Amino acid sequence: MSGKHWPPGTQCVTKHDHTKPKPQELAFHKGDVVTIIEAVEGKGWYRARHNETGQEGLMAASALRQRGAIRADPKLSLMPWFHGKISGAEAVQELQPPEDGLFLVRESVRHPGDYVLCVSFGKEVIHYRVVHEENTLSIDSQQHFSNLIDMIEHYMKEQGAICTKLVKPKPKSGMKSAEEELAKAGWLLNLQHLTLGDRIGQGEFGDVLQGEYMGQKVAVKNIKCDVTAQAFLTETAAMTKVRHKNLVCLLGVILHNGLYIVMEFMSKGNLVNFLRTRGRALVPTQQLLLFALDVAQGMDYLESKKLVHRDLAARNILISEENVAKVSDFGLARVDPKGADATLLPIKWTAPEALKHNKFSSKSDVWSYGILLWETFSFGRAPYPKLSLKEVTELLEQGYRMEPPEGCPPAVYALMKSCWALEPGKRPSFKKLTEKLQKELKHLGDV
Numbered sequence: 001m002s003g004k005h006w007p008p009g010t011q012c013v014t015k016h017d018h019t020k021p022k023p024q025e026l027a028f029h030k031g032d033v034v035t036i037i038e039a040v041e042g043k044g045w046y047r048a049r050h051n052e053t054g055q056e057g058l059m060a061a062s063a064l065r066q067r068g069a070i071r072a073d074p075k076l077s078l079m080p081w082f083h084g085k086i087s088g089a090e091a092v093q094e095l096q097p098p099e100d101g102l103f104l105v106r107e108s109v110r111h112p113g114d115y116v117l118c119v120s121f122g123k124e125v126i127h128y129r130v131v132h133e134e135n136t137l138s139i140d141s142q143q144h145f146s147n148l149i150d151m152i153e154h155y156m157k158e159q160g161a162i163c164t165k166l167v168k169p170k171p172k173s174g175m176k177s178a179e180e181e182l183a184k185a186g187w188l189l190n191l192q193h194l195t196l197g198d199r200i201g202q203g204e205f206g207d208v209l210q211g212e213y214m215g216q217k218v219a220v221k222n223i224k225c226d227v228t229a230q231a232f233l234t235e236t237a238a239m240t241k242v243r244h245k246n247l248v249c250l251l252g253v254i255l256h257n258g259l260y261i262v263m264e265f266m267s268k269g270n271l272v273n274f275l276r277t278r279g280r281a282l283v284p285t286q287q288l289l290l291f292a293l294d295v296a297q298g299m300d301y302l303e304s305k306k307l308v309h310r311d312l313a314a315r316n317i318l319i320s321e322e323n324v325a326k327v328s329d330f331g332l333a334r335v336d337p338k339g340a341d342a343t344l345l346p347i348k349w350t351a352p353e354a355l356k357h358n359k360f361s362s363k364s365d366v367w368s369y370g371i372l373l374w375e376t377f378s379f380g381r382a383p384y385p386k387l388s389l390k391e392v393t394e395l396l397e398q399g400y401r402m403e404p405p406e407g408c409p410p411a412v413y414a415l416m417k418s419c420w421a422l423e424p425g426k427r428p429s430f431k432k433l434t435e436k437l438q439k440e441l442k443h444l445g446d447v
Helices: 088-094 148-157 178-185 226-240 271-282 285-304 352-357 362-377 389-397 410-419 430-446
Strands: 011-014 033-039 045-050 056-060 064-066 102-107 115-121 124-133 136-138 194-202 207-213 216-223 250-254 259-264 317-319 325-327
Touching: 088 102, 088 115, 088 124, 102 148, 115 148, 148 226, 194 216, 216 226, 226 250, 226 259, 271 317, 271 362, 285 317, 285 325, 285 362, 285 430, 352 362, 352 389, 362 410, 362 430, 410 430
Parallel strands: none
Antiparallel strands: 011 033, 011 064, 033 045, 045 056, 102 115, 115 124, 124 136, 194 207, 207 216, 216 259, 250 259, 317 325
16 A cells, blocks of 8 residues: 555545544545645655645545546436436336336427436336426426426435335436546535535526635536536536646536536636726736736646647636636537537637637637737737627638737737737647746846
């Protein structure tokens, strides 16, 4: 066991309970998440911080396993019990041998748009039609649910209008339960520890709320629609693979009311609003350069992990209490099963090859980064002022590029223009952008 070596900052999950610690040891329950601070002299021990209580102490390596990254393969499902279009007879076959409370949900063949909840009880399988009306689902017109996940959660707790409480889901063959996989990898949080507060933002897919998790301030994205929540598993899986000081940190996931994605709280909001509300008088050039450098470093790290952002813009950069800029909404699945829907693309930020041929890469992210630089140095103005989306697309084809914002250092404008090279291969890498910004900051410091 003593052969494990985890560097500081590694996230680990505890394998068992340890409720009566000796002096200097950390108390924990099975499944708690801790962060390694350092290895301790003497083999097989670490000093670690408990992610929920914030307490620090000693832990044996044998009590820990590393928190895993989640693979977002298509088999990972929030609704493993959903079998799609199968007949009543096939559902009965699936629910053999009989077992009280074994269940599945299928699409109704007879009533398209409705569902059927099939439950094993006694020696038979009972089929309940789930009627879909005005965006709600109901079995008995008394209880209404916003999605299937909510409905199943309810009937697992209460029998209500059906023959028995739901006890055991019958997964569709080949499907893996997202809940089990998230728990196994150490990313499933406990709903009881979450307190929700005010709404701090509204995304395309749901609200972002401020909250508290075990005394820590957090931001919580709540996605209620089950289809969208399923698509967001991909974003969440991308977030479990990465950890960098300039990326918004995922704390974990709660499966309730669809999906809650729990992230670190960034108290100063997004970069656009930060700049617009403070302006030139309060934000010196050096601070703008530091923000630009933060973003370039976060993106350089994503590029090294072969992750493409697709929606890099100042609105997706969040600012911490200490004025550190962090990239958010990375790995966001374009929630559109037919490939990217061109009408959803943020045209003024998207590279020409991505708009025209749907070719997204780290180089298309670099193009968007050039636009983000322009937003930053214009203190949050919208890019291509006074131009319609159609005009922007046509003018870019003809070689038009934006003028520098007022007061923008020439070296920074040169960087913007290099990001807007028409040929993706001619644009700089994020590593190169990082080096140039560091040089510019040093130059500013020497003046």
